[in-house]
Amino acid sequence: MRGKLSFALVAFALMGLLLAGCGGEEKKEAEAPAKKLILGVAGAHSGDLASYGLPSVNAAKLVAADINAKGGVLGMQVEVVSQDDQCKPEMATNAATKLLSDDVKIVLGHICSGATKAALEIYRDGKVVCMSPSATNPPLTQSGDYPNFFRTIASDDAQAMLEVEFAKKMGLKKLAVIHDKGDYGKGFATFCKQFLEEDSGMEVVLFEGVTPGAVDYSAVVQKIKNSGAEGVIYGGYHPEASKIITTMRKKGIDIPFLSDDGVKDDTFIKVAGEYAEGVYATGPRDISANPLYSVAEEAHKKEFGSDPGAFFFQAYAAAQALLNAVEKAGGTDYDKIVEALRTQYVETPLGKIKFDERGDAEGVGFSVYQVKNGQYVELK
Amino acid sequence: MEYFLELLFGGLTRGSIYALIALGYTMVYGIIELINFAHGEIYMIGAFTGLIVAGVLGALGFPGSAILVFAIVAAVIYSAAYGYTIEKIAYKPLRGAARLSPLISAIGMSIFLQNYVMLAQTSDFLPFPSLLPELGFVKHFNGIVGSSDFIIIVTTALVCIGLTLFIKYTKMGKAMRATAQNRKMALLVGINVDTVISATFVIGSSLAAVGGVLIASHIGQINYYIGFIAGLKAFTAAVLGGIGSIPGAMLGGLVLGLTEAYATGYVSSDYEDVFAFALLVLILIFRPSGIMGKEKIQKV
Numbered sequence: 001m002r003g004k005l006s007f008a009l010v011a012f013a014l015m016g017l018l019l020a021g022c023g024g025e026e027k028k029e030a031e032a033p034a035k036k037l038i039l040g041v042a043g044a045h046s047g048d049l050a051s052y053g054l055p056s057v058n059a060a061k062l063v064a065a066d067i068n069a070k071g072g073v074l075g076m077q078v079e080v081v082s083q084d085d086q087c088k089p090e091m092a093t094n095a096a097t098k099l100l101s102d103d104v105k106i107v108l109g110h111i112c113s114g115a116t117k118a119a120l121e122i123y124r125d126g127k128v129v130c131m132s133p134s135a136t137n138p139p140l141t142q143s144g145d146y147p148n149f150f151r152t153i154a155s156d157d158a159q160a161m162l163e164v165e166f167a168k169k170m171g172l173k174k175l176a177v178i179h180d181k182g183d184y185g186k187g188f189a190t191f192c193k194q195f196l197e198e199d200s201g202m203e204v205v206l207f208e209g210v211t212p213g214a215v216d217y218s219a220v221v222q223k224i225k226n227s228g229a230e231g232v233i234y235g236g237y238h239p240e241a242s243k244i245i246t247t248m249r250k251k252g253i254d255i256p257f258l259s260d261d262g263v264k265d266d267t268f269i270k271v272a273g274e275y276a277e278g279v280y281a282t283g284p285r286d287i288s289a290n291p292l293y294s295v296a297e298e299a300h301k302k303e304f305g306s307d308p309g310a311f312f313f314q315a316y317a318a319a320q321a322l323l324n325a326v327e328k329a330g331g332t333d334y335d336k337i338v339e340a341l342r343t344q345y346v347e348t349p350l351g352k353i354k355f356d357e358r359g360d361a362e363g364v365g366f367s368v369y370q371v372k373n374g375q376y377v378e379l380k
Numbered sequence: 381m382e383y384f385l386e387l388l389f390g391g392l393t394r395g396s397i398y399a400l401i402a403l404g405y406t407m408v409y410g411i412i413e414l415i416n417f418a419h420g421e422i423y424m425i426g427a428f429t430g431l432i433v434a435g436v437l438g439a440l441g442f443p444g445s446a447i448l449v450f451a452i453v454a455a456v457i458y459s460a461a462y463g464y465t466i467e468k469i470a471y472k473p474l475r476g477a478a479r480l481s482p483l484i485s486a487i488g489m490s491i492f493l494q495n496y497v498m499l500a501q502t503s504d505f506l507p508f509p510s511l512l513p514e515l516g517f518v519k520h521f522n523g524i525v526g527s528s529d530f531i532i533i534v535t536t537a538l539v540c541i542g543l544t545l546f547i548k549y550t551k552m553g554k555a556m557r558a559t560a561q562n563r564k565m566a567l568l569v570g571i572n573v574d575t576v577i578s579a580t581f582v583i584g585s586s587l588a589a590v591g592g593v594l595i596a597s598h599i600g601q602i603n604y605y606i607g608f609i610a611g612l613k614a615f616t617a618a619v620l621g622g623i624g625s626i627p628g629a630m631l632g633g634l635v636l637g638l639t640e641a642y643a644t645g646y647v648s649s650d651y652e653d654v655f656a657f658a659l660l661v662l663i664l665i666f667r668p669s670g671i672m673g674k675e676k677i678q679k680v
Contacts, residue, residue: 048503048603181650208649213609215397216599218390218529219644219652226383226645239505239601246600252523271507271601 037076037326039064039319040083040104040128042095042119043111047086048239051267053111055308056133056315057082060108062299063319073327085110089118096122104128105332106322108315113137114183120146127334129341131322133314136261137187141358148334150341150359152314152321152350156184156260159282159366160191163258164199166280166368167231170256174205176229178220178236178244181209185236188260192233205229212240221247231256238268242276249275256280261366265310269374276371284350285367286378287313293349314364317348321355382524387645388638389525389533393598395637396536400591401614402621402629403543404463404584410560410624411580413479414471417486419588420611421493422463424604426455426589427508427596428497434509448511448597455589462493463585464578472574490611498604505603508596528598539590540630543583547626552579560624613656620660622673631671635659 041060043053057080064078072078081102083095092115099107100122107123107130110116116135123130124146131150132140138155140146167175175196179189186209196202206227210220221244224232232248232255234241241263248257257279264283269276287293296316300308322337324346329336345354353361369376401423408416430451437447470489474482512528547553558566559576567573595610596602613636621632636656643655663671 046498046503048505048605050503210649211652213605214652215394215595215610215613216390218393219387219641220649222383222386222390223645223649239603242505242601243599250526250528267504271505273507273600275600 035076036079037073037323037332038079038081038102038104039322040081040099040102040107040109042083042085042092042099042107042109043115043134044087045082045084047088049087049112049237051265052134052310053084053087053109055310055312056108056111056318058300058304058308059133059296059312059315060319062296062303063316063323065303066299067323073323074330078323083109085115085119087112087115089114092116092119093122095119100126100128105334106326106337107131108133108318108322110135111311112184113140113187116140116149117183120149124148129322129325129334129337131318133318134311135184137183138191141360144358146359147338150318150321150355150361152318152348152353152361152364153284153311154364154366155360156188157191159260160188161195162282162366162368163233163260164192164195164202166282167196167233167256167258168199168202170231172231172256173201174203174228174230175233176206176224176227176231177204177208177233178206178224179209179234180212180236180240182212182236184262185209185234185260187235189233189235192235210236210240210244212236217244217247218251220244221251221253224248225251225253229255231258234259234263236260237262238265238271242268242272245272245279246275258282264369264376266376269371269376276374279371280379281369281371281376282366283369283376284311284314285365287350290349290351292347296349313349317346317350317353317361320348321346321353383645385524387641389529391638391641392634393529393532393637394640395617395634396532397591397595397610397633398614398617398636399630399633400536400539400594401588401610402618402633403540403587403626405615405618406621406623406626406629407556407580407584409618410626411556411577412471412475412563414482415486415615416466416471416581416584417483417611417615418466418470418489418493419584420607420609420614421490421497422459422466422585422607423588423592423610423614424497424602424607425462425493426459426585426592427602427606428501428604429455429458429589430511430593430596431506431508431602434511438509444511445513447509448513451511452590452593455593456586459585459589459592460582463581467578467581472577490607494604494607501604503604505601508600508602510600511597512594528594532594532598535590535594539587543587543626546583552576556580616656616660620663620670622667622670625670625672625674628670628672635671 041057045053060080064080068077085092085095096119111134113135136156138157177189177193179185196204259281261283264281325337325340328340328344341355345352351363353363368379404419433451433454470485471482512531515527518527518530555571555576617632617636618629621628639659640652640656644652
């Protein structure tokens with residue numbers, strides 16, 4: 001009933017638009033009252049992982065402002081409504097319910113895989129399309145459980161494969177794989193372990209999880225040393241990684257440290273300081289040659305006076321893809337939006353993208369980075 | 381053997397920090413039978429004060445050892461002030477209330493302080509300068525024990541000895557023991573119980589602040605949330621050793637630290653907490669009052 005009513009409203013709005021278009025300037029007051037299109041943004045906006053979540057709010061605001069200046073989507077002005085989940089699953093379900101009750105049809109987020117997974121069922125039941133700029137846990141798309149889920153970042157198994165290939169290229173044979181027991185970190189580490197074991201020339205000498213927030217990691221570092229590992233692969237986020245690398249270097253363990261995009265963050269370098277030097281981390285491919293990249297970056301500098309943070313461009317692309325899909329679908333009908341996301345290309349800072357059957361973006365990938373002189377540098 | 385010793389020192393370092401914080405829990409419990417859940421936050425505030433002082437003095441070009449001393453002194457003063465104030469505003473008005481009320485008040489205080497520091501400072505992780513000096517002679521130990529481990533263990537030992545002497549020989553120490561035994565009787569013989577309670581909070585907070593600065597400097601990073609887990613572990617240590625007993629808190633801290641280190645080293649770090657809490661359960665089954673705790677005889 002309600003669905004039909006809103007469909008009728010949209011139809012009227014469209015007709016109104018057409019009339020106004022025909023009538024020219026003087027008939028502008030005859031336009032139907034402008035309806036709003038709400039773009040939900042959910043993720044960690046406070047707490048210790050806020051540096052991953054806040055850039056996506058900025059990205060959504062910038063895309064919305066840009067599209068609103070051009071007349072909006074189907075004549076609707078885009079409004080950004082954000083919900084904080086602190087990357088905690090229980091808060092993510094709250095955020096999702098809240099967005100649902102605001103009648104949001106498209107959501108940019110969530111940020112962390114665990115929180116995303118918790119929120120997805122609520123969105124699926126409410127027929128809401130959800131697109132994450134950063135949740136890389138593979139089953140989110142590969143399980144087929146969430147047809148309403150899309151992402152503008154490649155999944156962890158792709159990243160783990162790259163990590164293992166890179167370790168092989170470096171000539172490392174014995175590797176210690178450490179993770180933080182979380183959905184994201186452990187998932188990534190498990191893929192690394194699996195790929196390492198499939199390769200006959202390489203060996204996993206240690207596979208363990210550390211407890212995030214523990215007072216210190218000296219025991220596990222001692223164990224890495226004792227295991228005879230030639231390198232460490234870490235799956236997780238930067239607070240634990242910086243603690244582990246600092247303890248390792250202080251104890252004089254000078255083996256390569258490889259990690260994931262949870263560690264490819266400037267905060268990691270800031271906190272680990274000199275000990276961060278030489279650390280490898282995979283992260284989304286450098287896309288700075290794309291002209292749309294500089295447009296988005298300039299817009300961020302102008303609006304917020306700072307450099308964009310982690311996953312900003314993935315979030316920017318996701319906002320563009322979502323709004324483009326609504327435009328192409330001719331309304332906020334769930335099936336039509338999903339159809340549009342899978343068939344219509346959109347130009348984004350990440351390149352020209354659309355989504356495959358599972359919801360992964362086609363045309364995005366990962367590279368290996370290394371900290372050199374206090375900065376992450378992409379290794380070609 | 382070398383591996384065993386490395387784990388031993390790692391465990392002792394961690395245990396020392398637990399012990400420093402656990403002393404605050406146990407002393408407060410001994411005197412007013414309250415679990416001060418805001419104590420972990422006092423430790424965190426101590427670490428933050430150390431960071432700010434170290435940052436300012438470092439910019440002014442002070443030498444490393446002077447920065448360490450000033451950072452610890454400032455952290456002690458600031459945390460002690462916090463401990464004193466918390467007792468006055470959150471616990472004292474509830475002294476006659478049911479036992480649950482001050483406990484809830486403590487949890488509220490803990491959450492308030494966490495959020496206060498998060499808003500006043502930042503929710504990000506911050507780098508902490510390594511203030512602890514490199515000791516030349518430690519190098520001979522071949523990497524088994526690091527300079528900062530050594531300093532933390534020795535400092536904790538000295539602080540514990542100092543505290544024991546204080547409790548045993550000073551007038552205030554005597555008053556504390558008397559108040560712990562029976563608050564009403566202490567009041568009758570002319571001990572100012574309020575002063576004793578305030579002193580307990582001030583001393584406990586100071587010890588936590590020392591622990592905060594030491595561990596932050598050892599690890600190299602802090603954020604507003606570090607007090608939560610450290611506080612939880614220290615509380616466990618205090619219960620393990622027998623809450624209310626000062627030597628118990630020291631022993632409990634060390635036992636907990638060593639258990640965690642050896643569980644990680646010989647089994648898996650996945651089970652670090654499992655072993656720590658399994659030990660707690662075992663001890664409580666066989667010695668309900670903790671390792672050094674005294675059975676309380678309920679007089680009828």
